Amino acid sequence: MTDTFPATAPKLGLYPVVDSVEWIARLLEAGVRTIQLRIKDCEDHEVEDAVREAIALGKQYRARLFINDYWRLAIKYHAYGVHLGQEDLDVADLAAIREAGLRLGLSTHDDAELDRALALRPSYIALGHIYPTQTKDMPSAPQGVVELKRHLSRLQDVPTVAIGGISLARVPEVLATGVGSIAVVSAITQAADWRAATQQLLSLVENGIEPAKVM
Ligand SMILES: Cc1ncc(COP(=O)(O)OP(=O)(O)O)c(N)n1
Ligand SMILES: Cc1ncsc1CCOP(=O)(O)O
Ligand SMILES: [Mg+2]
Numbered sequence: 001m002t003d004t005f006p007a008t009a010p011k012l013g014l015y016p017v018v019d020s021v022e023w024i025a026r027l028l029e030a031g032v033r034t035i036q037l038r039i040k041d042c043e044d045h046e047v048e049d050a051v052r053e054a055i056a057l058g059k060q061y062r063a064r065l066f067i068n069d070y071w072r073l074a075i076k077y078h079a080y081g082v083h084l085g086q087e088d089l090d091v092a093d094l095a096a097i098r099e100a101g102l103r104l105g106l107s108t109h110d111d112a113e114l115d116r117a118l119a120l121r122p123s124y125i126a127l128g129h130i131y132p133t134q135t136k137d138m139p140s141a142p143q144g145v146v147e148l149k150r151h152l153s154r155l156q157d158v159p160t161v162a163i164g165g166i167s168l169a170r171v172p173e174v175l176a177t178g179v180g181s182i183a184v185v186s187a188i189t190q191a192a193d194w195r196a197a198t199q200q201l202l203s204l205v206e207n208g209i210e211p212a213k214v215m
Contacts, residue, residue, distance in 0.1 A: 005097075006098075014206055016035050028063055035064070036083055055074075064081065069085075080102070081105060127161070130144065142164065166182055188201070
């Protein structure tokens with residue numbers, strides 16, 4: 001049987017996904033405790049400083065800092081965790097990530113990808129995209145909250161994250177599915193007032209989540 005990746009909190013709460021150390025610093029200062037650095041399409045050496053600094057900030061704030069894509073750097077600088085997509089799974093050294101003690105989050109879009117992800121026993125599973133998004137080109141259609149709920153019924157024992165097109169106004173219907181975390185990009189980074197947006201999202205998403213024993 002495949003070994004399990006280290007546990008993360010059962011409910012990860014608000015999960016901003018951002019593309020710079022500046023955003024990581026701002027959002028940690030604002031009270032965010034689950035966050036991802038997502039810088040696309042660079043060589044490792046081009047993002048190494050950013051990855052190292054983001055990981056150091058994550059440790060300083062005792063936050064759950066996930067690195068998207070750059071799993072070798074995440075291992076090198078002992079990140080809290082790594083987020084990988086389905087294509088990344090074909091090339092990443094999952095055993096090395098697990099042996100280094102990093103948490104693993106995986107993207108899924110449909111039942112077949114859920115099967116594959118579940119077999120790898122990751123720390124969390126992300127489901128998306130839920131609504132249309134301007135942030136990433138998606139080859140598939142948005143799944144919507146009915147399909148999200150159906151997928152969640154297969155995921156009783158693994159922390160879950162919903163992503164894609166989730167605005168402040170849509171948060172209540174996404175939370176009503178029972179998903180444990182809401183990942184957002186533009187709801188924060190494109191907001192007229194990112195501080196106000198972050199506080200509103202934090203109070204909507206994290207209201208009622210017990211301070212987790214598992215970090
Ligand atoms: C929380 C979360 N969910 C999904 C994704 C998408 O990851 P991936 O499929 O690897 O696509 P890219 O983000 O690398 O373009 C994510 N980053 N975070
Ligand atoms: C990275 C990613 N993966 C699936 S949708 C998405 C982008 C989400 O961005 P937004 O919250 O702005 O729709
Ligand atoms: Mg990726």
